[in-house]
Amino acid sequence: MHFNQTNNYKRNILVVDDTPDNLRLLSAMLTAQGFEVRKALNGKMALTACHMVLPDVILLDINMPGMDGYEVCQQLKADDKTCEVPVIFISALDDVVDKVKAFDVGGVDYIAKPFHGAEVVLRIENQINLRLLQVKLQEKNFLLQQALDNLQASQVQQIQNEKMVALGQLVAGLAHEINNPISFIYGNLQYAGQYVEDLVNMIEVYQQEYPKPTPKIQEIAKDIDLNFMIKDLQNLIGAMYRGSDRIREIVLALQHFSRHDEAEMKRVNIHEDIENTLVMLQHRLRETAARSAIIIVKDYGNLPLVTCYTSELNQVFMHLLNNAIDAIEEGVENKSSTPYSLLSTPQIRIHTEVTDLNMVKIAIADNGLGIEESLRSRLFDPFFTTKPVGKGSGLGLSISYQIIVQKHQGNITCNSSVGKGAEFAIEIPIEQPKILLQV
Numbered sequence: 001m002h003f004n005q006t007n008n009y010k011r012n013i014l015v016v017d018d019t020p021d022n023l024r025l026l027s028a029m030l031t032a033q034g035f036e037v038r039k040a041l042n043g044k045m046a047l048t049a050c051h052m053v054l055p056d057v058i059l060l061d062i063n064m065p066g067m068d069g070y071e072v073c074q075q076l077k078a079d080d081k082t083c084e085v086p087v088i089f090i091s092a093l094d095d096v097v098d099k100v101k102a103f104d105v106g107g108v109d110y111i112a113k114p115f116h117g118a119e120v121v122l123r124i125e126n127q128i129n130l131r132l133l134q135v136k137l138q139e140k141n142f143l144l145q146q147a148l149d150n151l152q153a154s155q156v157q158q159i160q161n162e163k164m165v166a167l168g169q170l171v172a173g174l175a176h177e178i179n180n181p182i183s184f185i186y187g188n189l190q191y192a193g194q195y196v197e198d199l200v201n202m203i204e205v206y207q208q209e210y211p212k213p214t215p216k217i218q219e220i221a222k223d224i225d226l227n228f229m230i231k232d233l234q235n236l237i238g239a240m241y242r243g244s245d246r247i248r249e250i251v252l253a254l255q256h257f258s259r260h261d262e263a264e265m266k267r268v269n270i271h272e273d274i275e276n277t278l279v280m281l282q283h284r285l286r287e288t289a290a291r292s293a294i295i296i297v298k299d300y301g302n303l304p305l306v307t308c309y310t311s312e313l314n315q316v317f318m319h320l321l322n323n324a325i326d327a328i329e330e331g332v333e334n335k336s337s338t339p340y341s342l343l344s345t346p347q348i349r350i351h352t353e354v355t356d357l358n359m360v361k362i363a364i365a366d367n368g369l370g371i372e373e374s375l376r377s378r379l380f381d382p383f384f385t386t387k388p389v390g391k392g393s394g395l396g397l398s399i400s401y402q403i404i405v406q407k408h409q410g411n412i413t414c415n416s417s418v419g420k421g422a423e424f425a426i427e428i429p430i431e432q433p434k435i436l437l438q439v
Helices: 020-032 043-052 069-078 096-104 117-209 215-224 226-258 270-280 310-333 396-407 434-438
Strands: 012-016 036-040 057-061 087-091 109-112 266-268 295-299 306-308 347-354 359-366 411-416 422-429
Touching: 012 020, 012 043, 020 036, 020 117, 036 043, 043 057, 043 069, 057 069, 057 117, 069 087, 069 096, 087 096, 087 117, 096 109, 109 117, 117 226, 215 226, 226 270, 266 270, 266 310, 270 310, 270 347, 270 359, 306 310, 306 422, 310 347, 310 359, 310 396, 310 422, 396 411, 396 422
Parallel strands: 012 036, 012 057, 057 087, 087 109, 295 347
Antiparallel strands: 266 306, 347 359, 359 422, 411 422
16 A cells, blocks of 8 residues: 555656657656656666656556566566556557457556547546555455454453353362362371271281181171271272372362462463363373373473463463364374374373573474364464364464463464374463563
């Protein structure tokens, strides 16, 4: 959009003709009408002039030595800088074929020689007015697209906010309700274990003191398989310990993951947040009928505490890890018909490091199907998804983009090729700017 729409601006017209008399005539005629006119005697001079100062309209002769007008026009239209400049052909050739070719190479109008001054001026003004309308239309389209993008971003943010408030309340409520009974069970297992051990010791003492039990006692001991039960009791108590400890671990991970009451930025251990997210996803990592268990390879660097919105960063980890699992499972389903490099063991690799720019980088890579190049440019668009209908909303990566780029002043990228998996890498500053911390 090179048009200057101020009233005092003189329209810049470039006249290209190898005949000096024509140049002088057109220059005098257009200058008298208030145009600023530049002249070029051949195609090369015209191209150079266009790159020095972009004209508003070009009057271009067809028959010129070396490079004819058709070739000049083709080069102008092939250049991003000059492709939108209107080109009006001027030629003594008045054959229909010549006119058609002029329009084919990108010309917008055609004036046959000998020309009339009023006609030339009128056609130039028509193209200038048309171009102004095109510029205004492009500006309106740009504003409309910008408004649409803002609306979509607002919708995504609103959906995300409502989703996280509801999820945070649900998770906090579940964690609280589960935590009370499991704390009771876990706290009393130690005493129960001690009581059982004392009872077993008592039974063993009875067996030593009364080696010949009565027939009724012998019958009961046989029915309950007393010796096996005594040996298995310790295993049962140990399993109960491990089970209750696992529940306590999940409850703690739920509390850390939601952190719905922590709206401010704070310094956190990124690795702990990743580990809490992995705990939440254990059910998806286990072996299934279709595949073996997904192995998590942790390549953790030495990270400092990072200032961030913890709950929202946890959401990003959840989205990326869930997507990695989905990619692996989709790869297993399509392995027979799609070029696919899934290893014998499905794998997700998590790499962390501090970059030279004082940023923390977290990369999550899978050995799933990979993403086609034509789709990668749209991955972070709201409501765009590569998953089948019903399996994805198209919000996960868009939300992640907003959290990383807009809220943490970082960046998120995807590196992938079909059949070789995908890697999503996020980078956020170790310390957020003071302005953001004060907002």
